Amino acid sequence: MKAELSHVSSERPEPLDIVPMVHADITDVLAIERASFVTTWPADAFYNELHTNKLAHYYVGRVGGKVVGYGGIWVIFEDSHITTIAVDPSMRGRRYGETLLLYLLDQAIERGASWMTLEVRESNVSAQQLYRKYGFTTVTTRKGYYSDNNENALVMWAGNLRGDLFRARLEALRARLA
Numbered sequence: 001m002k003a004e005l006s007h008v009s010s011e012r013p014e015p016l017d018i019v020p021m022v023h024a025d026i027t028d029v030l031a032i033e034r035a036s037f038v039t040t041w042p043a044d045a046f047y048n049e050l051h052t053n054k055l056a057h058y059y060v061g062r063v064g065g066k067v068v069g070y071g072g073i074w075v076i077f078e079d080s081h082i083t084t085i086a087v088d089p090s091m092r093g094r095r096y097g098e099t100l101l102l103y104l105l106d107q108a109i110e111r112g113a114s115w116m117t118l119e120v121r122e123s124n125v126s127a128q129q130l131y132r133k134y135g136f137t138t139v140t141t142r143k144g145y146y147s148d149n150n151e152n153a154l155v156m157w158a159g160n161l162r163g164d165l166f167r168a169r170l171e172a173l174r175a176r177l178a
């Protein structure tokens with residue numbers, strides 16, 4: 001029988017252990033960053049986020065001790081923003097990106113956020129699908145936002161994070177992930 005094409009691995013993935021990012025993770029994070037983005041953050045951008053920016057919260061996901069993904073948020077009172085999220089290309093399709101996104105949402109809510117925004121490239125369909133699954137919708141387009149190829153950014157937004165409807169959605173998705 002012909003195997004069904006899917007972006008999700010049929011193997012049962014090993015659990016992802018998510019912990020706060022520390023200085024010693026930056027080398028591993030940069031390797032995933034370079035494999036994931038055209039325009040990459042330099043080491044000192046991560047350094048500043050970890051050590052200087054009081055609004056920033058960064059996490060790494062480890063499998064068997066190895067960093068396989070990371071993500072970051074800023075939380076400013078009720079407002080939160082996903083600054084970055086990426087999974088090692090060789091480890092994609094195992095629900096690690098989704099697990100990281102759920103963790104970032106949990107962290108933002110725990111820290112008082114009521115809404116979350118992010119920018120995503122218009123061509124980045126995988127990430128957009130992931131965000132839509134978690135209730136994000138496109139609110140506007142920033143024309144030529146990405147300077148490397150002048151690509152537009154979609155600004156996506158999820159609101160009422162503390163409301164019953166959003167919480168129920170998160171719990172249903174969490175149960176499916178487990």
Ligand SMILES: CC(C)(COP(=O)(O)OP(=O)(O)OC[C@H]1O[C@@H](n2cnc3c(N)ncnc32)[C@H](O)[C@@H]1OP(=O)(O)O)[C@@H](O)C(=O)NCCC(=O)NCCS
Binds near residue numbers: 099
């Ligand atoms: C976006 C990213 C983090 C997703 O991580 P991942 O671990 O591969 O994704 P998951 O296995 O957790 O997939 C979860 C959901 O993401 C979406 N998704 C992931 N890969 C997809 C693909 N190839 N095509 C369409 N949707 C996809 C789907 O909604 C999927 O859920 P579903 O299977 O129920 O439809 C990963 O592709 C990545 O690191 N991309 C490069 C960095 C990046 O673009 N970051 C976002 C910047 S805004």
